[in-house]
Amino acid sequence: MAEEKKRTRRANGESAIYLGKDGRWHARVPMGYKDDGTPYRRHLTRPTRKELVDEVRRLEKQRDEGSARQPGKPWTVAKWLEHWVENIAKPVVSENTYAGYEVAVRVHLVPGIGRHRIDRLEPEHLESLYRRMQSDGSKAGTAHQAHRTARTALGEAVRRGHAAKNAAALAKPPRMEEDENEVEPYSVDEVQSLLLEVNKRRNSARWMLALALGLRQGETLGLRWSDVDLANEYLKLRRNRLRPKYEHGCGEAAPCGRKAGYCPARVQVRRETKNTKSRAGRRAVPLPGPLVVMLRSHREAQARERTAAGNLWTESEYVFTKPLGGPLSPNTDYHDWKRLLEDAGVRDGRLHDARHTAGTVLMLLGVPDRVIDQIMGWEPGGAARMRARYLHVTDPMLKEAARKIERAIWGAPENLVVDKDQDNEA
Numbered sequence: 001m002a003e004e005k006k007r008t009r010r011a012n013g014e015s016a017i018y019l020g021k022d023g024r025w026h027a028r029v030p031m032g033y034k035d036d037g038t039p040y041r042r043h044l045t046r047p048t049r050k051e052l053v054d055e056v057r058r059l060e061k062q063r064d065e066g067s068a069r070q071p072g073k074p075w076t077v078a079k080w081l082e083h084w085v086e087n088i089a090k091p092v093v094s095e096n097t098y099a100g101y102e103v104a105v106r107v108h109l110v111p112g113i114g115r116h117r118i119d120r121l122e123p124e125h126l127e128s129l130y131r132r133m134q135s136d137g138s139k140a141g142t143a144h145q146a147h148r149t150a151r152t153a154l155g156e157a158v159r160r161g162h163a164a165k166n167a168a169a170l171a172k173p174p175r176m177e178e179d180e181n182e183v184e185p186y187s188v189d190e191v192q193s194l195l196l197e198v199n200k201r202r203n204s205a206r207w208m209l210a211l212a213l214g215l216r217q218g219e220t221l222g223l224r225w226s227d228v229d230l231a232n233e234y235l236k237l238r239r240n241r242l243r244p245k246y247e248h249g250c251g252e253a254a255p256c257g258r259k260a261g262y263c264p265a266r267v268q269v270r271r272e273t274k275n276t277k278s279r280a281g282r283r284a285v286p287l288p289g290p291l292v293v294m295l296r297s298h299r300e301a302q303a304r305e306r307t308a309a310g311n312l313w314t315e316s317e318y319v320f321t322k323p324l325g326g327p328l329s330p331n332t333d334y335h336d337w338k339r340l341l342e343d344a345g346v347r348d349g350r351l352h353d354a355r356h357t358a359g360t361v362l363m364l365l366g367v368p369d370r371v372i373d374q375i376m377g378w379e380p381g382g383a384a385r386m387r388a389r390y391l392h393v394t395d396p397m398l399k400e401a402a403r404k405i406e407r408a409i410w411g412a413p414e415n416l417v418v419d420k421d422q423d424n425e426a
Contacts, residue, residue, distance in 0.1 A: 015056050017049070025052040029059050062164055075162050077121055078114030081105045084153045095242050095270055104149035108133060108142075118154070119163045123171035126150060130174050140174045147173040183350075185357040186211070190346050197344035202301075205294040206320045206333075207340060210351070213285055214358030214376050217351055218242070221328050222273045223319040230296055233287045237377065238276055243330045245270035272327055283377050295319075359387075 016028045027044045046052035112129040130143040151168035198204045209215045218240030228235045249265030250256040276282045314325035337351045362372045378386040
C-alpha cells in the first residue's frame with residue numbers, strides 16, 4: 001500500500017492516480033489548456049482504484065477524440081441554444097432558415113428543455129418535449145422542426161467539446177402521419193377554373209406562373225422586369241423575395257403599444273430580396289405563348305397604374321407590385337391566393353400546392369425529366385428525390401396506363417367483343 005500511495009513524477013499529458021488521505025482514490029487528468037494558455041486538469045475520485053482507472057481511461061478517450069467537455073462552467077441548454085442561434089447560425093444561414101431556428105429555440109426548446117445542463121441532456125428529455133408539444137396541440141411537423149433545430153445546434157456543441165454526445169441525434173421524433181404531408185395537385189379542370197377567375201383579377205399573370213411553371217412564391221415576387229425577356233419568351237430566375245421583418249421606430253419615449261409590424265414608424269430590418277444561392281435555382285424558364293400575352297398585358301396595366309398614381313407611386317422595378325407600386329408582401333400574396341380559390345369555387349390548398357400541380361402537369365405531358373428539373377429548379381444530385389416528392393400519379397395517368405396495358409396484351413378493344421349468339425350456341 002505504501003508503494004501505491006507514493007507519488008512519482010509523470011510525463012506531460014499523463015494522468016496522475018493516487019490514494020488520498022480520505023481513503024478514496026483520486027486522479028488528475030490533463031485535458032488541454034484554458035483560454036489563457038494555462039494547463040487544464042480534471043479531478044476525479046472513486047472509492048476503488050479499479051473504478052477510478054476505468055473512469056480515467058474513458059475520460060482520456062474522450063479527450064483524445066475531442067469530445068470531452070471543455071474547461072469552464074458547463075452550458076445550460078438554454079444558454080447554448082441562444083448563443084448558437086444568434087452568434088453561430090445567424091451569420092451563415094439564410095434569413096428564412098434563421099427565422100425557423102429562432103422560433104423553434106424561443107417558443108419550444110428553451111421553455112421545454114432549457115434548464116438542463118448541455119452535457120447531461122438525454123434523448124428522453126427531447127422525446128418527452130415532443131410528446132408535450134403534441135399534447136398541447138402542435139402538429140408533428142412542428143415537433144420535427146424543433147427536433148431538426150436541436151440536432152443541428154447540439155451537433156455544433158459536440159464538435160466544440162461542450163457535450164460528449166448529441167442527444168437529439170439519438171432521440172426519436174414523433175411519427176409523421178401520412179396524410180399530414182399528402183398533397184393532391186389540382187386537376188386540369190381546377191386549373192382552368194382558376195384561370196377563368198384569374199383573368200378578372202389584378203396581377204393575373206402572377207398566379208399562372210405558379211400553376212403553369214411551378215415558380216416558388218419568393219421567386220415570383222422577386223421577379224424584376226429586367227429578368228423577363230418577352231421577345232424571346234423566357235424569364236431568368238436569380239433572386240427570392242424575403243418576408244419583411246420590422247422593428248419599432250416609435251422610440252421608448254412614445255411607445256405605440258402595437259406589435260412591431262403595425263408600428264406607425266416601423267423600420268424594416270430585413271432586406272427585400274436575396275440572390276438565389278444554388279446553381280439550379282438560378283435558371284432560365286421558357287414562357288408559354290399565353291403567359292407571354294398575359295405578361296405584356298400586365299406590363300401595360302402597370303404603366304397605367306403608375307400614371308394614375310403620379311407622385312404616390314413607389315418605383316421598384318418589380319413585375320408584381322402593390323396598387324401604388326413597391327414590392328408585394330408575401331403575407332398579402334398568400335391571402336390573395338386564398339381568396340382566389342374561394343372565388344373560383346376550387347377546394348382549399350396551400351400556395352405551394354400550385355408548384356406540385358405544375359410539376360405533375362409537366363410529367364403528364366411527357367416532358368423529359370431533365371427539362372422538368374430545369375423548370376422546377378432542382379439540383380441534379382437531389383432531383384430524383386424531389387421528383388418523387390412533387391410529381392404525383394393522378395387518376396387520369398393511371399387510367400391511361402391501364403389502356404396502354406390493355407392494347408399491349410389484349411390487342412385493340414374491338415378484338416375483345418364477344419359474339420353473344422355464338423356464345424349461346426356453344
